[in-house]
Amino acid sequence: MISAAAAVTVAPAHQHYLFEARQLQAMSFAVHIPLVCFGIAFPAIVVFTEWLGHRTGDEVYVALARRWSKVMTALFAAGVVTGTILSFELGILWPEFMSKFGSVFGLGFTLEGFSFFVEAIFIGIYLYSWDRISPRMHLLSGIPVIVAGIAGSLMVIAVNGWMNHPVGFTLVDGKVTDVHPWAALFDNRTFWHELVHMYLAGYMVVGFGVAAVYAFGYLRGRRSRYDRIALAIPLAAALLASPLQVVVGDWAARDVGRYQPVKLAAFEGLGHTQAKAPVHLLGWYSNGHVRFGIPVPRLLSFLDKHDPNATVTGLDSVPKAYQPPVNVVRIAFQTMVGIGTALAALALLVLVVWWRTRRLPRSLWFYRALVLAGPAAVVALIAGWVTTEVGRQPWIVYKVMLTSQAVTGAKGIPVGYGTLALAYIALAVVVVFVLRRLAGTPLDAEYGP
């Protein structure tokens, strides 16, 4: 492992607004990542629905897929531009990061560009060729959208995995040499759990998110067969993904404990290295201890090493300057785990009902819970990214480059922050306006000419 002493030699730029630069980047990600979920998970759900239509000859599935393909394209367009903004920001805000390490991880983005291309091409074909090419060809044109959605997110997460566990290069006197781009991205264990974790999160966000829309409609009296099917199919994806996410989360926690012990210590607020380490629910970290929390003895040792007596590395294993802001990480982590557990429990309950009756629960409380589950899944998603990104601080490249070494020396970050916030509010208004209009359009439009 590379020690902090061997870190890059870059004098930090004079930047008053490092915190604002981080906030600007965080805001841009927070807008982009839910849209990415729709790129990962929605195409598969839409194409599956169209396939059901072909399989059963039932027009309602095709109508649903047709309606959803419009939603998918609108959200993809928003994803394209928010992703473009991110590419600009990588250079505008973090030039030293790009300059030092672009040659190590850049390959991931180059490959991602191609998947993005393929996704954009076939999403255009899929949306605009309904009834203009044969049904079979149309169904096939959706497949590359699914594959490219997976491949694109894979490449980007590979870069993030590399930032958390930088491998594939050697530092000599603070200079990057002996670069192995393929190994840096893919021969990297932290990448794989991040990928699967994010992938399932995509299905949870899209599944619960779309189901929430139709559950809300159900409560308001929109209960046609079309509406009920539109709720059931995405919900099925979330039902499967949520319990699996708990297992994958366990895998992720162990890997974090192994490769980034200080981040794991921040999850819990473990001030000192100790055996039989507990987890505290809720509470507040201050001066090496969690106050007002409910302790669960030995749970952290168990999570980290699957051994209730194991010794867990504490925050004090590194100087204070190299510790992340514990409370932000801790609260984000507990939010993610809390919501994730609740969603998994809801999913298991619904699966049991399905097993016994082969339908969904009838209670209105089930639909009310779904309306909550949609936004909750998005909150958990963002909280998860806050956990991993803030948990890596103060490093941008773990134990190799500090975020303060990477930041731009240019002025005007607050101006950019404010302007982009306004633009994103406008983008959100437009997307919501379009989706509401789509929802209000009579379904006849989807049953062909």
Next chain:
Amino acid sequence: VTLADVPLIVVLVGLVAYAVLGGADFGAGFWQLTPGRSERDQAIRDHARHAITPVWEANHVWLILVLTVTWTCYPTVFAAIASTLAAPLAIAGLGIVLRAMAYVLRSQTDSPRARPVEQLFALSSILVPFALGAAVGGIASGRVPPGNARGDLVTSWLNPTSAAVGLIAVASTAYISAVWLAADARRDGNDELFEAYRARALVAAIVAGALAFIGLIVVRQDDARLWHGLTSWPGAAAVIVSALAGVAALGLIVTRRLEPARVVSVIALAAVIAGWALAQRPELLPGLTVSQAAAGRATLVAALIGLAAGSVILVPSLALLFRLVLRGTFAAPASPGQLSPSTRPEPDPRRPASICAVGLVVGALVLVVGDAAWSITVGAALLLVFGACGFAIVARSLASGER
């Protein structure tokens, strides 16, 4: 040409593609600003609104490709450009967001209430080419030194050369788009729109040509080094090719031969970008040559392998898309095909569901208990495969239960 130059050629090809395809989109936004309330004016605006829809997203990915190849293969150059030229790049990024809003509004709804908003967003179609052109002007005139924001944050893009290149960029997008829209109108058999856009293409061509000429004079005053590069071999050759292609395009438009005019226009634009590259050669930024800026051999080779592999998928995909567009498949009237449903009865979901559940439990156990790379791989793979099967079974059962 050495290994270090090859990615740069890819970047330049990407820039040409973005200038032509992305440019055609921004130009369409420009013509959406056509004033007037008559039915004809409205038809002209609508033609521009409809033109670009199925290819919009794909056209914008060219810019992403340019950025990612630059930061992978010439990381220090990307860092210097992005930090010094933060302002024009931020403006361009913002304009791209606004343009996307217009696209989303246009492609998903046809609401009269949204029209004024759409028009406002069309303004961004002028903003983006100007800002990107101004950034190019700053690089070309040597105002972006290597390092973290070492150049002047204002004069690096607000200077005579930047202004000239920015204006040329706006005029070029309007021109390219008018040629495209005129050709589309003729394909659709609409003579009135064809003539309207042919006239616009002519005017835009003359304006762009005049601006290019003025731009050369500006460069002569502003940056002797760039002027020298553009007026001596091989930069001068590119400038001459561009001028000849521009004149030829003008002639083809006058004589109503739009298809060859498209090709010649692309040559004219490509020659301008090639001329810029040749004029600057061998420096990318002041004091930094291409070979000094290039990443190590391993990175360049990996990137080129990635680019080659990507192209194998990309080129046929793009060919398919443009064939569908140029044939007018997307504009054709809809004729729904017949579904041929299977007559097999709905299977009982519980049997496959049990198998799935067993697979998931095994996968979960392997993932939780094991710690070796192979056991984690097997566990995660089992979870994903049986998770997907489980989704298909549960979704199908729930959906078919909704009678």
